[in-house]
Amino acid sequence: MSLKEQLENLRQTSLQEIQKVVDLDALNQIRVEVLGKKGPITEVLRGMRNLSNEERPKVGAFANEIKSDLAEAIETRKAELEAKKAAAQLAHETLDVTLPGQSIKKGTPHVLTQVIDDLEDLFVGMGYQVVAGYEVEDERHNFEMLNMPANHPARDMQDTFYITNDLLMRTHMSPNEARDLENHDFKNGPIKMISPGRVYRRDTDDATHSHQFYQMEGQVIDKNITMADLKGTLEYTIHHIFGEDRDLRFRPSYFPFTEPSVEVDISCFRCDGKGCNVCKQTGWIEVLGAGMTHPNVLKAGGVDADVYGGFAFGLGIDRFAMLKYGVDDIRNFYLNDVRFLNQFTQEG
Ligand code: PHE
Numbered sequence: 001m002s003l004k005e006q007l008e009n010l011r012q013t014s015l016q017e018i019q020k021v022v023d024l025d026a027l028n029q030i031r032v033e034v035l036g037k038k039g040p041i042t043e044v045l046r047g048m049r050n051l052s053n054e055e056r057p058k059v060g061a062f063a064n065e066i067k068s069d070l071a072e073a074i075e076t077r078k079a080e081l082e083a084k085k086a087a088a089q090l091a092h093e094t095l096d097v098t099l100p101g102q103s104i105k106k107g108t109p110h111v112l113t114q115v116i117d118d119l120e121d122l123f124v125g126m127g128y129q130v131v132a133g134y135e136v137e138d139e140r141h142n143f144e145m146l147n148m149p150a151n152h153p154a155r156d157m158q159d160t161f162y163i164t165n166d167l168l169m170r171t172h173m174s175p176n177e178a179r180d181l182e183n184h185d186f187k188n189g190p191i192k193m194i195s196p197g198r199v200y201r202r203d204t205d206d207a208t209h210s211h212q213f214y215q216m217e218g219q220v221i222d223k224n225i226t227m228a229d230l231k232g233t234l235e236y237t238i239h240h241i242f243g244e245d246r247d248l249r250f251r252p253s254y255f256p257f258t259e260p261s262v263e264v265d266i267s268c269f270r271c272d273g274k275g276c277n278v279c280k281q282t283g284w285i286e287v288l289g290a291g292m293t294h295p296n297v298l299k300a301g302g303v304d305a306d307v308y309g310g311f312a313f314g315l316g317i318d319r320f321a322m323l324k325y326g327v328d329d330i331r332n333f334y335l336n337d338v339r340f341l342n343q344f345t346q347e348g
Contacts, residue, residue, distance in 0.1 A: 003044060003047055003048065003051070003059050004059060004062060006044050007041070007044055007059070007062060007063055007066055008066075010034075010040050010041060010044065010066065011066045011069065011070065014030070014034045014070050014073075015069075015070070015073055017030055017034075018030060018070070018073045018074055018077050019077070021077065021081075022081070023081065024078065024081050024082065024085070027074065027077055027078055027081060030074065031071075031074050034070055034074075035067060035070060035071060035074075041063060041066065041067060044063070045059075045060070045063050048060065106345070108341070108342075108344065108345045108346050109346070110333075110341065110344075111321055111325065111333065111341065111344035112214055112317055112318065112321055112333055114344060114346065115241075115317050115320055115321045115324070116196045116214070116216070116317055118240075118241070119194070119196065119216055119237070119241070119317075120194065120196065122236075122237065122240050123194045123218065123237075126192070126233075126236075127192055128192045128193055128194050128218070129192065129193050129194075130193070130194055130195070130196070131176050131179070131180055131193045131194070131195040132176075132195070132197070133170070133173070133175060133176040133179060133195055133197060134170065134175075135169060135170055135197070135198060135200075136163060136167055136168070136169060136170070137167070137168060137169070137170040137175050138166055138167055138168075139166050139167075139168065140178075141175035141178045141179055142160075142168060142170055142171060142172075142174075142175045143155055144300070145175075145178035145181075145182075145297065145300040145301065146174050146175070146177070146178055146256060146257040146297055146300075147256040147257050147294050147296040147297050147300070148256045148257075152256065154255075154256045158171035158172060158201055159171075159201050159202035159203065160200075160201070160202060161200050161201075161202055161211075169199075169200035170197075170199055170200065171199055171200065171201055172199050172215055172217070172314060173195045173196070173197055173199060173215045173216065173217035173314060174217055174257060174312070174314060176193070176195040176197075176217055176219075177193075177195075177217060177219045177257070177293075177297065177301075177312055178297070178300065178301055180193050180219060180301075181221070181297070181298065181300075181301025181302065181303050182301050182302060184221075184301075184303075186303075186308065190220065190221060190222030190223075190310075191219060191220060191221040191222070191310065192219075192220050193217075193218070193219050194216055194217065194218045194219075195216065195217040195218075196214065196215070196216040196217075196317060197214065197215065197216075198212055198213070198214055199212065199213060199214070199215050200212045201213075205331060207328065207329040207330065207331070208330055209330065210318065210330050210331065210333075210334065212334075213316060213317070213318045213330065214316070214317035214318055215314055215315065215316055215317060216314070216315050216317055217312065217313070217314050218233070218312065218313045218314075218315075219293070219310065219311070219312045220233070220310045220311055220312075221293065221298070221303065221308050221309065221310035222308065222309075222310060223307060223308060223309075225292075225309055225310040225311060227260075227292060227311070229311060230290060230291075230292070230311035230313070231248075231250065233311075233313075234248065234264055234288070234290065234313060235248055238264075238266055238287070241320060241324060242266060242269060242323065242324060243269075245267075245272075246266045246267055246269065247266065247267040247273070248264060248265070248266060248267075249264070249265040249266075249267075249284055250262040250263075250264055251263045251264075251265060253289065253291075255289055255291055256294070257291075257293070257294050257297045257312065258290065258291020258292055258293060258294055258311075258312055259291060259292060259294045259295075260291055260292060261289070261290070261291035262289070262290050262291055263286055263288070263289050263290075264286070264287055264288045264289075264290060264313075265284035265285060265286050265287065266284070266285055266287050266323075267283060267284060267285075268282075268283050268284060268285055269285075269323065271283065285323060287315060287316075287319060287320065287323065288313055288314060288315035288316070289313065289314050289315075290311065290312065290313035290314070291311065291312065291313075292309065292310070292311050293309060293310050293311060293312050295309075318330050318333055321333065325343075325344070
């Protein structure tokens with residue numbers, strides 16, 4: 001075989017190999033082998049010294065032509081393989097932005113917490129402070145300081161869970177009135193406080209009773225506070241929670257810690273006062289107890305009852321939530337059934 005034929009053979013086999021190769025590393029390997037100093041072309045060219053002077057440059061030129069052909073073929077193949085690799089990578093990493101996302105379940109405050117938050121916002125806006133207190137109270141704050149000395153019959157109004165002779169689960173939020181009176185210095189301004197929290201009573205649970213529920217106490221003590229202030233405050237609150245259409249009614253009542261005392265009714269939201277089974281045909285629904293703070297309570301808290309006076313009220317958060325949202329069984333608030341709770345998911 002002449003040198004020229006050998007070179008031509010080499011070109012053909014190398015071109016085939018280049019076409020067949022499928023990865024870039026292997027292609028590089030071929031490049032080194034075919035075009036390198038130890039490669040077959042160099043080898044063939046070594047035989048050139050046996051050629052005549054006339055033929056040598058021709059074969060040399062042919063060899064160079066083959067070299068550059070092969071180099072070009074390798075470059076072309078390299079570009080092809082790189083494009084393929086990039087396409088494969090792109091296909092692999094494709095992100096379909098039109099696929100539906102995974103929805104994230106958002107939590108929401110408990111409906112009772114929502115009512116409390118709403119009331120807190122309202123009263124903080126009127127300059128009230130929010131006071132916490134203790135779920136385990138002593139007799140002094142829960143009863144005595146609220147004008148209910150030992151053996152006072154009014155203690156029976158609130159069936160109490162006792163822990164010791166002196167310690168009990170607070171039966172209402174009014175002990176925080178007593179605590180506030182004790183701690184307050186009127187140099188810092190009047191008392192304007194609310195206190196929402198959990199209270200406990202030895203009641204048998206049914207649709208309208210629970211052995212633990214939520215109340216919010218409110219108290220204002222200053223000079224020259226009148227029942228008109230109480231009425232205005234409660235009207236504003238009731239309208240905020242239940243809407244401007246609700247009428248209010250104050251009924252004389254009795255609490256040991258207020259004098260005079262009232263119970264406050266709102267016109268029935270279901271029948272608008274005409275009478276239905278929600279309001280037991282009366283047209284009115286009782287929503288809270290209130291009154292003008294009893295002088296004995298002021299005195300027990302170390303406040304001069306001749307100078308200062310004010311009002312207090314206590315409302316049932318559960319009852320507010322039941323009336324506002326039409327919930328007919330108080331136990332729903334404590335069963336933590338998400339199907340019930342999800343109805344009160346807040347927007348946004
Ligand atoms: N503490 C009373 C109750 O639990 C409610 C109340 C508070 C009444 C303040 C009058 C004044 O029933």
